[in-house]
Amino acid sequence: MTATTSPPDHDARLRAGTAAYRRTVAAMVAVAVATFAQLWSVQPVLPAIADGFGSTASQAALTVSVATGGLAGFTLVWSGAADRFGRARVIAVSLALTTLLGCVTPLAGDLWALLALRALQGAALGGVPAAAVAYLSEEVHPADAARATGLYIAGNPLGGMGGRLLAGFAADLGGWQWGIAANTLLGLVCLVVFVLVLPRPRRAVEAAPPSGRPAEGARGDGPGGAKAPGGPGMGRRLAAALTTRGLPALYAQALLLMGAFMTVYNLLGFRLMGEPFGLSQSAASLLFLSYTAGMLGSAVAGHLSGRWGGYPVLIAATALMAAGLGGLLTTALAGLMAALLVLTFAFFCAHATASAWVGARAVTGRAQAMALYTLAYYLGSSLFGWCGGLVYDAVGWGGAVAFAAGLCAVAALVGLRLRRLPPAA
Incomplete structure (x- = not known):
């Protein structure tokens, strides 16, 4: 018998x-920074917005809620556009629209106009999370895709932390508008970086051969974004x-772990300003610097997943989150801040692992899968973050920490379904 040889690997996807x-x-890190800096830009200036419009704190806080709601609600719309017009093009258009709306937002004459502009800005931002991880999953070789996704996710805490600090410092000079x-x-600078630095996509859907039949391997959710002949429609994807x-x-995992994470960050300021800590508002706001641990967690998650697999990293990160939550019960400030660093590192490690895993498993409908992941992520932020506040009002900080730990426990139980997944088709 003649021995058969494996065909050479002609995979043109990018390698580390x-x-x-x-x-x-x-x-992709630049677009992550632009997205989350603009999404969370109003959070540190909510008191100034309330004073400027004579509104209550809860009304001012709607400027955050409507933006995250708009982002979550439009990710599926953007995912369909990404399939049709291309991932990179949708990311660029999404950021361009967001930046244009950001130029108009400081001119809002009343709170309702500001809320409308923030809702539109959130809807515009949805194009980035709907397409970014799908783009990396298709452009980067599978051996390196998890690492690339982890680095992209690292831009999320960088943008969130940097945007909050930048807004706070600028508002001291000229009000919330600044x-x-x-x-x-x-965001404009990051958009320019994205357009100038991103290489031309390599994995465009193959052109049909002379016979007119689709090229082998072509499918409707290809990275070029154009629907291949005979590819699945939106409903099937x-x-x-x-x-x-x-x-x-x-x-x-996105729904539950983000809910636990936002419960802590929504309420930690109240904890630090109350007894036994008694910090000032400005000192308490520095807690956002703990997002640096999130950048590290996101960056190492891809390496760890490539070495040990997604499930061990995800379950270890969830357990580490629970340990960090336990440390938040301390009355020593140094111990509390250490626990917060552990919690933040573990959450972003879990988030980077889960999002990269979604991109790897969603062979068909990858953009729609990432949109659903993003929807669950922000639903967890808004729903469970609000529920955590209700628990805090009823039974205090200890109850809120226990509530967050319960969400982590449920996430671990649901995660058991991920233990022995067969490879993606």
Whole structure:
């Protein structure tokens, strides 16, 4: 018998260590910074917004809620656009619209106009999370995709922390309008970086051969974004995103772990300003610097997943989150801040792992799967973050920490469905 040989690997996807890989990661980190700096830009200036419009604190806080709601609600719309027009193009248009709205937002004459502009800005921002991880999953070689996704996710806490600090410092100079304007300028710079640095996508859907039949391997959710002949329609892609084994459990990780994380960050300021700590508002706001641990967690998650697999990293990060939550019960400030660093590191490690896993498993309907993951992520932030506040009002800080720990426990139980997943088709 004649021995058969394996065909050579002609995979043209990007590999770590190449210049194109580094440029791609740098461009995607830039869009992550732009997205989350602008999304959270109003959070540190809510008191100034309330004073400026004569509104209550809860009304001013709606400027955050409507933006996150708009982002979550429009991710599916953006995912369909990404399939049709291309991932990179949708990311660029999303950031351009966001920046344009950011230029108008400081001119809002009343609270309702500001809320409307923030809702539109959140809807515009939805294009980035709907397309970014899907783009990396398709452009980067599978051996390096988890690492690239982890570096992209690291841009989330960098943008969130930097945007909050930038807005706070700018608002001290010229009011809340300057805080928003400063982050709009940052978003514009990041958009320019993305457009100039991102290499031309390599994995465009193959052209049909002369016979007119689709090229082998072509499919409708290809990275070029154009629907290939005979590719699945939007309904089939969405159905696949909902039914592919493992994906619903990964969406649940985003919902539950983000809910636990936001419960802590929504309430920690009240804890630090109350007894026994008694910190000032400005000192308490420095807690956002703990997001640096999130950058580290996101960056190392891809390396750890590539070495040990997604499930061990995800379950270890969830357990580490629970340990960090336990440390938040201390009355020693140094111990509390150490526990917060552990919690933040573990959450972003889990988030980077789960989101990269979604991108790897969603062979059909990848953009829709990432949109559903993003929807679950922000639903957890708004729903469970609000529920955690109700628990805090009823039984105090200890009850809120226990509530967050319960969400982590449920996430671990749901995660058992991820233990023995077969490889993606």
